[in-house]
Amino acid sequence: QVKRSGKNGYRFFAPELNTRHQGRIAIENDLRVALKLGQLELHYQPQVSLSQRRVVGVEALLRWNHPDDGLISPAIFIPIAEELGLIGEISRWVLEQACAQLAAWQKRGHDNVKMSLNLAAYDFDRGDIVAEVTDCIARHGLPPGQITLEITEHMMMQDTPGVTAKVRRLREAGVGIAIDDFGTGYSALAYLQKLPISALKIDRSFVKDLGGLMTNPIISAIIGIARGFDLDLIAEGVEHAQQAAMLRALGCDVMQGYYFARPVQADDAEALFSMPPRSVSG
Ligand code: C2E
Ligand code: MG
Ligand code: MG
Ligand code: MG
Numbered sequence: 001q002v003k004r005s006g007k008n009g010y011r012f013f014a015p016e017l018n019t020r021h022q023g024r025i026a027i028e029n030d031l032r033v034a035l036k037l038g039q040l041e042l043h044y045q046p047q048v049s050l051s052q053r054r055v056v057g058v059e060a061l062l063r064w065n066h067p068d069d070g071l072i073s074p075a076i077f078i079p080i081a082e083e084l085g086l087i088g089e090i091s092r093w094v095l096e097q098a099c100a101q102l103a104a105w106q107k108r109g110h111d112n113v114k115m116s117l118n119l120a121a122y123d124f125d126r127g128d129i130v131a132e133v134t135d136c137i138a139r140h141g142l143p144p145g146q147i148t149l150e151i152t153e154h155m156m157m158q159d160t161p162g163v164t165a166k167v168r169r170l171r172e173a174g175v176g177i178a179i180d181d182f183g184t185g186y187s188a189l190a191y192l193q194k195l196p197i198s199a200l201k202i203d204r205s206f207v208k209d210l211g212g213l214m215t216n217p218i219i220s221a222i223i224g225i226a227r228g229f230d231l232d233l234i235a236e237g238v239e240h241a242q243q244a245a246m247l248r249a250l251g252c253d254v255m256q257g258y259y260f261a262r263p264v265q266a267d268d269a270e271a272l273f274s275m276p277p278r279s280v281s282g
Pocket of ligand 2: 118
């Protein structure tokens with residue numbers, strides 16, 4: 001759905017933007033303006049521990065609040081921002097915003113909630129991501145262990161120069177590293193031996209197919225890997241009580257998905273910190 005259109009750069013055709021007479025927009029200009037005018041916002045999706053019966057973390061998810069087109073998904077504009085070289089600016093904004101928000105929550109007593117945020121492949125290929133992250137965390141007076149950076153398995157496989165070293169330095173600084181969408185990357189598992197990551201996120205495609213003959217063994221295997229490497233484990237995309245119950249039966253405790261909460265604005269997320277999450281029976 002994203003199309004390249006000659007020297008004007010990127011134009012894009014997506015249902016979200018296919019509004020009224022205006023079938024396309026110049027995304028590059030609009031994205032630059034979005035950054036300047038503060039049209040980007042972070043929403044926060046709770047991560048729930050069933051055994052602790054509380055929200056143990058949130059994932060910061062970026063939205064572009066476009067004046068004409070409403071909220072635009074990062075799945076649409078992040079890849080374009082990467083190609084346009086705007087991802088550094090966006091990631092720095094996300095990092096700053098997420099750290100500031102976590103610090104504000106901690107000041108109000110919510111000091112047992114962690115923050116996860118997503119980085120793009122190119123973040124490991126530009127500037128010094130290690131310094132950016134550790135400086136930002138320090139500036140906000142946060143314990144580094146309260147921040148987890150989510151990177152996809154796909155990014156690990158691209159073999160970006162130095163990515164292993166950067167991940168190691170971030171871990172040495174105490175920052176968490178989670179492999180997002182785990183199990184979808186056609187990967188050799190060898191990188192798990194080399195990268196000192198701290199968490200795995202079971203991709204929602206597996207959660208969706210739970211109960212299927214071929215899916216439960218995969219989830220069990222992922223849970224086994226997490227245990228073997230002593231990694232935190234989060235299942236994402238949990239939409240139904242039954243999925244949560246099956247995941248728990250397989251040995252997964254922390255979950256994220258519409259069943260528990262959608263990504264919401266900061267205040268709404270905070271309200272969920274003091275409420276027990278929806279129950280899971282069976
Ligand atoms: P992700 O990191 O795997 O994030 C999970 C996505 O699944 C989010 O989509 C979330 O809204 C959605 N989701 C959560 N629970 C459910 C559920 O129960 N069912 C279904 N169907 N979906 C669920 P979102 O917010 O549209 O983000 C899409 C992707 O964009 C993210 O996937 C992440 O890769 C990327 N992204 C989001 N925010 C950022 C950011 O700040 N920086 C970068 N570089 N990438 C980001
Ligand atoms: Mg993520
Ligand atoms: Mg994911
Ligand atoms: Mg995903």
